[in-house]
Amino acid sequence: MKKYFTSLLTIVLMLSLLPVAKAETEYPPYNDPIPFKDMQGGHGASWDIMFLYKKGIIGGYPDGTFRPNEPITRAQASAMLLKALDIPVQENPTVTFKDVSRQSTHYRTLATINELGIMRGENGFMRPAEQTTRAQMAAILRRAFDLPLEQKPMFRDVSPAHWAFGDINSAALNRIAGGYQNGTFKPGNPVTRAQFSSFLARAIDDKMKLPDPISYVSQKGIVVEEDGFQYTIKGEKLVKINKKTKEETILLTEGDFPTQDGLFEVHLETGFPIIIQNGMIYVPYWAAVSQGTDMPYRYGVFQTNTQGGNDHIKYWDLNEWDASHSASMRNFSVHGFDYYYTVEKKVRQFDYNPTFDDSVNVDQTLILYHKNPSIVDPIKVMEFDARVIFERLEGSTRFSTNVTQNNKSVKFDPSTMFYFNKNGVFSYSLLDGKTKKLSSIQAKDMTLTDATVEIIDVNGKKHSLKK
Structure with missing residues (x-):
């Protein structure tokens, strides 16, 4: 295909x-x-x-x-x-x-x-x-x-x-x-x-008055709410749920995606994160999965709108730009018309190394890339070290692989990328390119609130850092 x-x-x-x-x-x-x-x-x-x-x-x-x-x-x-x-x-x-x-x-x-x-x-x-x-x-x-x-x-x-x-x-x-x-x-x-x-x-x-406004802030998560609806992936279905009536509408199923001979792809699975902005839905997916080990070894992003239908599916396949990116694309994020993602500097083949889980707790050099409509090729923004700890694939029962390709050690808010490594917790401004060390805490998990970075350290203690 x-x-x-x-x-x-x-x-x-x-x-x-x-x-x-x-x-x-x-x-x-x-x-x-x-x-x-x-x-x-x-x-x-x-x-x-x-x-x-x-x-x-x-x-x-x-x-x-x-x-x-x-x-x-x-x-x-x-x-x-x-x-x-x-x-x-x-x-x-x-x-x-x-x-x-x-x-x-x-x-x-x-x-x-x-x-x-x-x-x-x-x-x-x-x-x-x-x-x-x-x-x-x-x-x-x-x-x-x-x-x-x-x-x-x-x-x-x-x-x-x-x-x-x-x-x-x-x-x-x-x-x-x-x-x-x-x-x-x-x-x-x-x-x-x-x-x-x-x-x-x-x-x-x-x-x-000005023309109709566009939001530059995306909503992301396993379940995303926007304009009175919830969006999430249940098994092999992308669904839209009316918060008032609880009516559930199926926007896409795995069967809406064409298949490719010799390649097992997973576009929809419980626990896959989704991103929504201005009526558009972005889903990072597994573009190739080993049927022997359930390990994904190639990634992409597909896009549809909040009305659904397979005639609205568009692909954003990193393999079209640079084959080395598709094997380790991580942490895809949408910011208005700007797109950010990371790749591993030294690509590991998880298909042959069943350590794609929380047991890996070392630093890995990641490269942050930026893309928008005004530039043809992705631009390398910076290199940084982050802990190799991956987000859980919550709720999935089909695969032995129990994590997404996103790192727990990397998070985005609308203007900043936060990350942690063996030296502490850091912020990198996507607006002015400045890096700031927030703490020397040795972290193993991180979540963001409106005003703080919530950290769990390697001993399980919780810390709240001001953004």
Whole structure:
């Protein structure tokens, strides 16, 4: 059988299988010249600024400038919001701020926005001249326009532990704020006057909104939940379970995959991990298994969507790129349009060495590779040592091999790879390429939470490390 290999560019194009609404991208037809002399040459936010200017929501400075790249202050953002919401300022507010006198031109505006609960001070300080961050902007706009908090993760650098997690996801899902090309939101960055104008214009008018958002965060595990459904593999079936009704739908069976003469492949088995992102399912599978020992000796990844059907199966077979990779591909992970995996530097043939289990407790040099649609071949990122301990294949009864190809000693969150070896526990940032030693603990198992790395050491003692 000839497998139909697709490059990652094709994988990205597969996102077209998702039901995506057509975004409104036509802006109001402004023919008037922009009135600000420092924007005569054009600016990326010109349409948004003109939209707000014509509504009387924003203006420039007395010298005729708008200063689009200047960070917006809390006082400026408050004034714009009240005008956008058509809320009059209180005539005789009574609130007292330690850093804003009643004689200040900003006092009534800040008192009104505080009373509405859109923007509040802390310990009596309103901080009117303080710059507004992107996270604060998301929270302010969500409250101002009464949008729901959203728990669906959208950005690689905003974890559920972040104070504005629900606000930022809400701003993204409501097409008010987008992220950067690497899938980050950069919540601590200051918001410029131009950026805030764009965010506010999108919140006011659907015609100004961004296209439908894409999440850069994948969900992974033996059982994965997304949008009210659970996804898992039961025996030789990939199933989708409605969490409310408990109705179970079979998306794929092993019989949906064509066979190849002389090659025993296992695409679906209880305990195989799955990865879901933006309606796409990725499953690392055994591309070749010895029928004498049940040992896998070649690996691949197949992809389908959450609607199922064998006409949607696509293969991501490492053997198409480099035959040496297919024998030891480990720890496949999806991050937006970026894909990471590791291979063993010195490939071992487990088919002839029945030690593919927890009894192996030595370090092995792994190579981290990265692939995305903009590059033809996988890029070698780094080499590192990790303990040779494999994840259990929980629940499988068909095979004597009781582990997946994933290492317990390597874990990914949306922005970081964590690993341990004989020297301790380490983190490697996928965003800036920096390695950090977290501890000298000799580990034998590792799990990740939103804010911590949970370690079990070789003596069975538990440790919690801050990410």
